[in-house]
Amino acid sequence: MNTYIDIGINLTNKQFNNEHDEIINRALDNGVEHMILTGTSVRGSKESADIAEGYPEILFSTAGIHPHDAKSFNDHSSKELRDLLRLSHVVAVGECGLDFDRDFSPRPAQEKCYRAQLELAIETDKPLFLHERSAFKKFNEITDEFLSSIPEAVVHCFTGTLEEAKIYLDKGFYLGFTGAISDERRFKHLEDVIRYIPLDRMMIETDAPFMLPKNVSSRNQNRRNEPAFLPYVAQTIARLKKISISEVAEETTEVARKFFKV
Known part of the structure; x- marks a missing residue:
């Protein structure tokens, strides 16, 4: 069986309440050996770390504040x-x-919160799990201030243009891809991105419970996304690149293993 690492799941989402064992076991049954829980606030990061601690060597987590929650950033956030x-x-x-x-947090608050986390990555020497949406110019202006010092970085759930992808690659960043790549209506342009990006700069994720792949069988189409469906993301990459799914699984898993040191 092919094995995978899901670099981004939102296991603290209420859609997964009281189902952690079932979600994780289904993922393991489908070859998803490791899952990284996404922290999107101080509280959510603590919850993710607590959950991951209960599944050693299977679950890991990130710690950070999503731009939507940047308005919650305060003097104590960096310490926590x-x-x-x-x-x-x-x-x-x-x-x-x-x-x-969406601008769920004011832009100045987002920028302050992002800078603080770039500094935190430099201080702790841990890689960055990045989010950018409709903010490419400002995002890169801020990132470039720290570029010479920050550790490795992955732009997760990438849905941008090929030109944007090339700019991230030039910075040495990795790109994370979700089920969005199978959505030929909204994200047709990602086909060219997938064909261009080398496998050794690519990771895969579900972003569950969001971004359900379009190629999931119809009996699951009304369900939320979950890490068990990660092979469908790999399947789309294999089809677009005209390579085997085994090659996609092997390469993206190795990239993620080295990047996150799991």
Whole structure:
């Protein structure tokens, strides 16, 4: 069986309440050996770390503040995140970045919060799990201020253009891909991105319970996404690149293993 690492799941989402064992076991049954729980606030990062601690060597987590929650950032936030990042199973800083599509937090608050987390990544020497939506120019302006010092970084759930992808690759970043790549209506342009990006700069994720792959069988189409469906993301990459799914699984797993040190 092919094996995979899901670099981004939102296991603290209420859609998964009281189902953690079932979700994880289904993922393991489908070859998803490791899952990284996404921290999107101080509280959520603590919850993710607590859940991951209960499944050693299977679950890991990140610690960060999503731009939607940037308005919650205060003088104590960096210390609380730093304390979490001292834990061996907390493997990255994030989810952090900018989101000017929804503007759930004021843009100045987002920018301040993002800068603080870039500094935290430098201090703790842990990789970055990045989010950018409708904010490419400002996101890169801020990132470039720290580029010479930050550790490795992955732009998760990438849905941007090929030109944007090339700019991230030039910075040395990795790109994370979700079920969005199978959505030929909304994200047809990602086909060219997938064909261009080399496998050794690519990771895969479900972003569960969101981003259900379109190629999941019809009997599951009304269900939420979950890490057991990660092979469908790999399947789409294999089809677009005209390579075997085994090659996609092997390469993306190795990239994620090295990046997150799991």
